[in-house]
Amino acid sequence: MATEAELELQRLGTEYKYGFRDPEQYVFKSRKGLDREVVEQISWMKNEPDWMRQFRLKALEYFLKRPLPTWGADLSELDFDEIHYYVKPTERQGRSWEEVPEYIKQTFERLGIPEAERKFLAGVGAQYESEVVYHSLREDLERQGVIFVDMDTAVREYPDLVKRYFGTIVPPNDNKFAALNSAVWSGGSFVYVPEGVRVEIPLQAYFRINAENMGQFERTLIIVEPGGYVHYVEGCTAPIYSTASLHSAVVEIIVKEGARCRYTTIQNWSKNVYNLVTKRAAAYRDATMEWVDGNLGSKVTMKYPAVWLMEPGARGEVLSVAFASDGQHQDAGGKMVHVAPYTSSQIISKSISKGTGRASYRGLVKVHRGAHHVRSNVVCDALLLDEQSRTDTYPYMEIEEEQVSIGHEATVSKVAEEQLFYLQSRGLSEAEAMSMIVNGFIEPITKELPLEYAVELNRLIQLEMEGSVG
Template structure:
């Protein structure tokens, strides 16, 4: 290890692995004692241990999803459920182990931090090893820490919200996460506080046959507003890896939250994520979700529009290349009157990849005068690839305005001719057109991420990666 890499090329930047160096490496597989062990190693209070154990029972009872991509390759007995990466948590960048620093250097984290970050909590393996919180944030009463810390330092807040929006019995993977969760972020923004710079967290998986189960809880008090960004690039490994996260967001009256994800797990990861937000009166929640990596992703961020005038938005992009299935979408449930939801989903499939949009919009009885807009565009690059759309729109109220558009297109030969006639290589022209296709979404994400996203798409299109 500790090999000094002086000549780092771009591919290296997005698909590499560092030597493993762990303080502890427990056994594979899940059992009641593994669950108890995790809780004890973390010195958790009794209530969290009980929560985990109950969730474990539910996990055993729940069956696998009977729809969507093939998950039969997941072997729950062949996964490590908890790994502690370093003996003690580093307080500053300098204190981080060299190889971890190098990993982050390669994804450009320090520069990004200097320029944009207002707080960082980077996850290496299942525990957060580095965090820095902007002093200004602390002064305003904003809490931004890892979930493990939050359980100990802010038990009252955590107890009130944890698992309330996504209870363990929601689905098998939410139950699994509830039983063995580790790491993830806790964000609490007090009443009326506005955070201008995006709050960011980077996640990486770096152990063979290692499952990562981070847990994120976000609470936006009345009138607050902020942007949370979660980005990940992951090392390439040969065996399957499971990632099952749970994200719960509470958006109180008049608050505004934007949650951006750039997901680029390596192509062996099963990424099965449950994300949900609850929007009260006049609150706004915007999901911006970009899925490029993983072997299989199943993710349908959901918004419960609970209060009058609440708004939910979903902007998503997914890229399915060879051997990949991106099964993504959104759920918008209108419970109150004058609520509105908007979904813009864009998918690209190439080299036999499969992109599916699965959406549910439901207007409940009493949600009068609600408006729903959903549009899904699919771009299919070649004959081997596939795109499916499963929109479901249900309304129990007559007085609602519902719009749905779906479009499937291929790369236009005329547009390719136009761009190549300007001296641009065909593969670059394809990259430009694909980036143009996702532009309505990519322009909504922070600059550094959109540049990275554009580059990744160009690399995917020119075939030099994946």
């Protein structure tokens, strides 16, 4: 007889398109749980310099000392002792596509990566479990001096750059999960855009967890020198497992004078994943930082992309979409910290809740004393698909300056019967009508996405709707 867990797995497997999984083939997998020895082992396996080893060990202390956050989503089912913190899938990193192991290629192919790459990707940094196994960078980018490598390579090959910026935007003791990531991080991307260089094609990386109970702790650092521009795109799908997985990433971005960075994420972790991510950018004089953040999957997401506006003229923007369906809690939003005068920010959040799903907007606008002539605008719209679904709004404002202009509007709406009837009377099924209304609701954000991501997001929402309308 099948166990409860197996039945659950079968059920999920039929519902979740990307819920396949490969037999596990690992060169090394750390034992479950986390202590000094495991951290030392990770650092040793990676052949890291001593400063990084020290950095990890210090972070571990912070992690062990800090209590779990009690605000936000319920994390009580998270068991840190049941997680493998490091899994190394292949002996060394594949340089070319040919060198990438076959079973990993198969996974990528199912996700459509090689095709996408052939078309117009500048480079692919695909995170397969804890190690980036394949990475390519288009030659013209290399000629421009753009660096786009996985973080582990960056530690080895660009130690000065990494040492200068790593952990400066999100310090290891920032919060419990940033501390955890700092202790056990593996993979992630390192992007360096030299002064005045505009990277015209989005840089893309795909992420994927594949070992049961394996945390994924990628670490991304992006530096855009004055006048530079880059759009980094991160998309995630994950296979289904019966017990909880943890994903806890840290993303740090430095946008220097007159530069611009856009960071786009579509995450669709399978519905057993805890997705607890710290994303933060510092924007300097006349710089622009934009986070575009789509959260569909996971069991629990806590993610509030932040911009610290450090010098006059800096501008920050967060566009966030969260979709919470049965059993999910999406606690998402954004943070804008105005340190300098004449800075501006905007947060636009759209959330959709379905069934027992719960979407929360949690956002902070902080204006430091002396940061006059700040403009900030927050819009959060929630759409409820049925009677059961739930939405909450937690807008925090800490304004220490008077000469500022702060706007906030929030709306909660339900899908109107009249809208459904109107669309159905034109030949659309109820599910089609519902997904059209939902896609229209988030359109202000999808229109900012690269086309293939917009299409994928719309399709994922359609899949969600087909399951809900009977």
